[in-house]
Amino acid sequence: MKLKFVFSVLFFSSVAFNSSVQAGTLDDVKTKGHVNCGVSTGLAGFSQKDEKGNWSGLDVDVCRGVAAAVLGDASKVKYKPLTAKERFTALQSGEIDLLSRNTTWTHTRDTSLGLNFAGTIYYDGTGFMVRKNLGVKSAKELDGAAACIQAGTSTELAIADYFRQNNMKFTVVTFDTSDQTRQGLESGRCDFLTSDQSQLYALRIGLKDPSSAIVLPEVISKEPLGPVVRQGDDEWFNIVKWVVNASIEGEYQGVTSKNADDLRKNGNPGQKRLLGSEGDLGKKLGLSADWAYNVITQVGNYAESFEKNVGMDSPLKISRGLNAQWTDGGILYSPAMR
Amino acid sequence: MTTGIVAWMKNNLFSSIPNTIATVFILAILANFIPGLLDWLFFSANWSGETQDDCVKDGACWVFIQAWSQQFFYGSYPTEEIWRINLCLGLLLSVVIGSNFVSKTIRTKIFVPLFLLLPFVSILILNGSWIGLEPVSTDYWGGFSLNIFLAAASIIVAFPLGFIWALGRRSTMPLAKSISVLLIEFFRGVPVLALFFMGSVMLPLFFTEGTNVDKLLRVWIVLTLFMAGYMAEVYRGGFNAIPQGQYEAADSLGLSYWQKTLLIILPQVLKVSMPNILATFVMLFKNTSFLMIIGIFEILSTTQAALSNSYWLGGHANEGYLFVAMLFWTVCFGMSVISSSIERKLNTEHRK
Numbered sequence: 001m002k003l004k005f006v007f008s009v010l011f012f013s014s015v016a017f018n019s020s021v022q023a024g025t026l027d028d029v030k031t032k033g034h035v036n037c038g039v040s041t042g043l044a045g046f047s048q049k050d051e052k053g054n055w056s057g058l059d060v061d062v063c064r065g066v067a068a069a070v071l072g073d074a075s076k077v078k079y080k081p082l083t084a085k086e087r088f089t090a091l092q093s094g095e096i097d098l099l100s101r102n103t104t105w106t107h108t109r110d111t112s113l114g115l116n117f118a119g120t121i122y123y124d125g126t127g128f129m130v131r132k133n134l135g136v137k138s139a140k141e142l143d144g145a146a147a148c149i150q151a152g153t154s155t156e157l158a159i160a161d162y163f164r165q166n167n168m169k170f171t172v173v174t175f176d177t178s179d180q181t182r183q184g185l186e187s188g189r190c191d192f193l194t195s196d197q198s199q200l201y202a203l204r205i206g207l208k209d210p211s212s213a214i215v216l217p218e219v220i221s222k223e224p225l226g227p228v229v230r231q232g233d234d235e236w237f238n239i240v241k242w243v244v245n246a247s248i249e250g251e252y253q254g255v256t257s258k259n260a261d262d263l264r265k266n267g268n269p270g271q272k273r274l275l276g277s278e279g280d281l282g283k284k285l286g287l288s289a290d291w292a293y294n295v296i297t298q299v300g301n302y303a304e305s306f307e308k309n310v311g312m313d314s315p316l317k318i319s320r321g322l323n324a325q326w327t328d329g330g331i332l333y334s335p336a337m338r
Numbered sequence: 339m340t341t342g343i344v345a346w347m348k349n350n351l352f353s354s355i356p357n358t359i360a361t362v363f364i365l366a367i368l369a370n371f372i373p374g375l376l377d378w379l380f381f382s383a384n385w386s387g388e389t390q391d392d393c394v395k396d397g398a399c400w401v402f403i404q405a406w407s408q409q410f411f412y413g414s415y416p417t418e419e420i421w422r423i424n425l426c427l428g429l430l431l432s433v434v435i436g437s438n439f440v441s442k443t444i445r446t447k448i449f450v451p452l453f454l455l456l457p458f459v460s461i462l463i464l465n466g467s468w469i470g471l472e473p474v475s476t477d478y479w480g481g482f483s484l485n486i487f488l489a490a491a492s493i494i495v496a497f498p499l500g501f502i503w504a505l506g507r508r509s510t511m512p513l514a515k516s517i518s519v520l521l522i523e524f525f526r527g528v529p530v531l532a533l534f535f536m537g538s539v540m541l542p543l544f545f546t547e548g549t550n551v552d553k554l555l556r557v558w559i560v561l562t563l564f565m566a567g568y569m570a571e572v573y574r575g576g577f578n579a580i581p582q583g584q585y586e587a588a589d590s591l592g593l594s595y596w597q598k599t600l601l602i603i604l605p606q607v608l609k610v611s612m613p614n615i616l617a618t619f620v621m622l623f624k625n626t627s628f629l630m631i632i633g634i635f636e637i638l639s640t641t642q643a644a645l646s647n648s649y650w651l652g653g654h655a656n657e658g659y660l661f662v663a664m665l666f667w668t669v670c671f672g673m674s675v676i677s678s679s680i681e682r683k684l685n686t687e688h689r690k
Binding site: 043049078080082182202205310316 | 417538542643655
């Protein structure tokens, strides 16, 4: 009798638990009071822990932005550090609500894993870093040079294709870790080093004399990085997508964390619509009217987030490049906020 | 001259031409290597400061270790709650040391239950939500204390579990025997890394969506079962070393199966398997560093996270890994010391 009771309690509680999940990620997050966000275990400028255990970075700011939009408080995020292998399982199994872990948006991942990519927050790609004394200004001048490459990365393939396409020759020196790759360049065993461009800047800081090397402008593969959500929950998908767009649109409209309060009252109609003092953009997402206002005041617009984490206000000093607004020569373009 | 340092050198280092060449060669290498190492480690090392910019000298940047020390030891556990980690470490240490100094009856009557309770008490204290303390979810646990807790908690549970599996393996009951053999061979035959991946990547797919078993709990279970598989085989070696006469003597006294096993056989099995048991402990403790692969912030992945912080990118890998190696070595050496003292204590009959 007693045993039967225990079993039925267990059964019904599990049913109740499941149904609360099926009600959708948004309700689930509101009930929990925090966003479970999958990040990397440590990637300079994108998701990194500091000495106090606080998370920061461009990827982390997506988590914080979503928390700000949904819960009104950017700090209500639980970070789940994930390795590359675990990341999709963690999302599929519901362990996390949102994956923001420097993940490349590819056709295969988007279509076959039961996932949706909710936009691009950083356009990355394989790039080159050369020693300055080589006097090279473009990757086209690298004919006959020796490359330092980390073994087992997709970079190897990309660079071989690139050189063959351009009828150039190169020799490869492979290393096991990125640290060794950097030392290879430093000791002169190779003329240039290839990796994802965002990582090149991190490697460059590690050089004894960072100014002795430059990152070339060419990018030879597409690596659009963005947040990922589960497929089949369009409400949540829309929220994450438009949080990303709001931060990009914020920069485009000139709304920053500093002037958002003022523009909310005195801005132009577009700014007011974004900040929720006019229109009902928030309601259509199932959020409060001040959702984007919370994102921009608590996390900052895209430019603020970029400069703080990877740009000129950070040690990485990555220039905007492709990640500038379309009006400034980049390809960042938010769909219309209306 | 047959004694003194010169004679010793003549006998051992320069006794023949090949020996002399080898000695000179090795000394030359050491002379080349050691001054630079000492210089890097100590003389031109940077000892004080708070950020990377304080590392101005050429040597090691120990500032890095200092700045990250809280992360290295306690992970992201809230600073004002760290006393709870220290309390648990203190409990562990006092039970281990205490059990070494009490009489045999107290050890079995009080300290064995204490040991078995320890993992669960520690979980209560560290998590806090069940006993009215500030709840700290496992996402914030980390650092070297996590390595110690995980190893200790798995060892303590695996100790009796492995014994039961070993008994099952020796049993004449077909079901008990086949289940035990299956478990032992599975957990011993699969690399611990593969088990971790199964625990972290595969297992969640089998649960219904939304049912989340804590990652750390999954890892603890995996480690415990892995350890139990090894312990069972260690015990089996112990069982085989016990003369058949001991079993027959116990039977002739009319002892039941459990009386015989627990009072006569177990103490002797423990005694003869002690060196292997402790070697397995050390192995498991070092295996906790594999948790890095599945994104748990134990000491090694904390070090890597620290190395990839954009404000500490100046290449501190040498300092970081050296520090981790030193920590592991210190604890493992401590375990060897304790283990040899236990062996001396248990050595009752074969002493010459």
